[in-house]
Amino acid sequence: MSEPVRYELSDAEVPTTWYNLVPDLPVPPPPPLHPATHEPVGPDDLTPLFPMDLIAQEVSTDSFIEIPGEVLDVYRLWRATPLHRARRLEAALGTPARIYYKYEGTSPAGSHKPNTAVPQAFYNAKAGISKLTTETGAGQWGTALAFACAQFGIECEVWQVRASYDQKPYRRAMMETFGATVHPSPSAATEYGRKVLADDPDNPGSLGIAISEAVEVAAADPEVRYALGSVLNHVLLHQTVIGEEALLQMAKAGDSPDLIVGCTGGGSNFGGLAFPFLREKLAGRMAPEIRAVEPASCPTLTRGTFAYDFGDTAGMTPLMKMYTLGHDFIPDPIHAGGLRYHGMSPLISHLYDQGLITAVSKPQLECFEAGVRFARTEGIVPAPEPTHALAVAIEEALACRDTGEEKVILTALCGHGMLDMAAYTAYLEGRLVDHEYPLEQVQDALTRLPRVDV
């Protein structure tokens, strides 16, 4: 028989705990601050938005948190996800590198997002909440939350960034098939949306604006809470099932990664894969470089400022210390809608600041070229977001062709692109362009960072 190309896990091997990186860090991350007092936020400040179980996870100092049985029961619809060795891509590149990808596209939403949507819906349902509101960019997160809410019998209301809402009508259709209500954002359904539309009726939207709308609706109704698809500690915590599985699967493959590479928007896919490996690295059991890849048009880590800023555009969320391009910066409408976020997870930002991870940015044409190359060899059409990581994996593998190094590369293929095909058509027809880094816009947005004396 030929060499293995997929490494599966049995039901019994699916992780039963999430991993919390925070207690293992040499230096603790800076706390979030109350937007008015600039004091560290306490659990009570977050109760209008989140149920207590999730708030407890957000600030937990436990290394491992048990996954509830009700959540595991839903996870098992698609988990464990496969780890693939990209032998056909390797052969096409003529590289001695060994490329592995952890594929999250087999989930109901076609991405990694249900890993956190399911526990978020579960804990809210358990707390008696009747409806969740949320934002979505490319639509992956909204689809995931719509699916998860259907599993636990609660309503789901989604504000989708208008640029994606218009580009990707099938995503809205999936959310509605799972039973959710979807608004384009900015919308006339919220006070903040109406304000934005009054200033600019053609505003293409941003994740920051959509968050403001969803938060506004949740904060106004005690029966309703808000769910965030990335950025926060508890979201990254839930995503660590990816990395815990991948650790077991890499062991089955008999390989240890020299380079782990993932795309970063809010950071949850990247963190989900990387954190369990970072634990092993901090413990001296392996030594991979862990590298984040972001779009050249929204290069939060590589060009942003490490400062306290709002997670949303309206300035309603707690202040988080993170790499940011400014909370009112609106990225160009690139097709990797999930990467169009002005900030970065505070935990990922802290790791970058501490030198525990590296980061690069990639322009979108190179990413789509990598995506097409991957599709034609491995058979999976990647979502535009993970093509950023694939571009780096391919670049590294081609470098190995020259050096002869048998580098082991592990990448997060966080979703497929079947609902992003308009972007591939645009690429194949030569209609896509690389967006310039909007230096002046960012410099302008950074002048409006909140002043925080800490």
Add this chain to the structure above:
Amino acid sequence: MSEPVRYELSDAEVPTTWYNLVPDLPVPPPPPLHPATHEPVGPDDLTPLFPMDLIAQEVSTDSFIEIPGEVLDVYRLWRATPLHRARRLEAALGTPARIYYKYEGTSPAGSHKPNTAVPQAFYNAKAGISKLTTETGAGQWGTALAFACAQFGIECEVWQVRASYDQKPYRRAMMETFGATVHPSPSAATEYGRKVLADDPDNPGSLGIAISEAVEVAAADPEVRYALGSVLNHVLLHQTVIGEEALLQMAKAGDSPDLIVGCTGGGSNFGGLAFPFLREKLAGRMAPEIRAVEPASCPTLTRGTFAYDFGDTAGMTPLMKMYTLGHDFIPDPIHAGGLRYHGMSPLISHLYDQGLITAVSKPQLECFEAGVRFARTEGIVPAPEPTHALAVAIEEALACRDTGEEKVILTALCGHGMLDMAAYTAYLEGRLVDHEYPLEQVQDALTRLPRVDV
């Protein structure tokens, strides 16, 4: 831990042979006939269209045919596919029935079609062929062949039924991403297409017309061959990997099916799942009812005539004895594009004629209702085609709620619906209708059946 919901196979358990049902049948199926002489076709008659390896499989009397290593290497990008127990659907229905589904949506095309596309591309490449032509309805088959051709470095040219080409632009984008050229059918690129367009410039197309166009181009060039995505013996042969895997997986689940239900367009998905189980039934080792489900608007088995007819509309193919609605019957443009075929696999037709399988038809609204119900419980949005089988599975499971019977139902979930979301939107917005069975059109088409004296 909870009860299992997925049954996986290891790499070593993936079948290494295809199963040929023909030698195990009590009565052999009628042979295909030459369209001019009405004599049984010999291998030489088929060489303009197919390479000799596939012709040999088409007429093989061996029970098992070895899968080439090069084909297995590609299969293993996604095979074995999972068998799921639909516990969350069962709970929602309150049924004592046990529902299993064999899910082919994890393939590169999102359906079962690559199971035959890969060996077809392989055998053609091995024979030195430089290009394959084909037709596609919903686009699943064209996507599969485009992927398979990319794996073996040959060109792929696809005629897609215009109704689907217009409804499903993402499918065309996927084919192009895999490197194929795509025409809407009828097209101006062929003599037959130009003739059809001259008669009716707005012709929505049909699989029969698209087959005629693809066959015309292949037959005219010795470097080019044609690939068919269903209907023929060798296609159903390749699809038996589905049923062979499902047999092993049902054994792991410790259950034996009382009812196997699959949708039928050309018959390859249904046959692929059913044939290995039918072998076991004929050998007296199990006794499942095996039931085909077809759309009410294109009810080939349940309302058609068992007669020799052409596989295509122009009358270029051999004559095959099959259930048919007439080779120039054009089905209504329902969303289950893959089921819009005037005929039925001769092998499936023979089984139905012999009383070895049963058949029913379902209207599209009931099917979409089943699809939405399935999506909200099991998390997979089914393609419109397999919702026909799900509608029957749900109907049977609900009957068991009343009778208390613990019926074991196995269904073929042959693909996901992520590229069919416009159909779900139309359904959710109340814009879908049930099409009347076009009795007069069919009666008219049947007057043009070829006269064959056998």
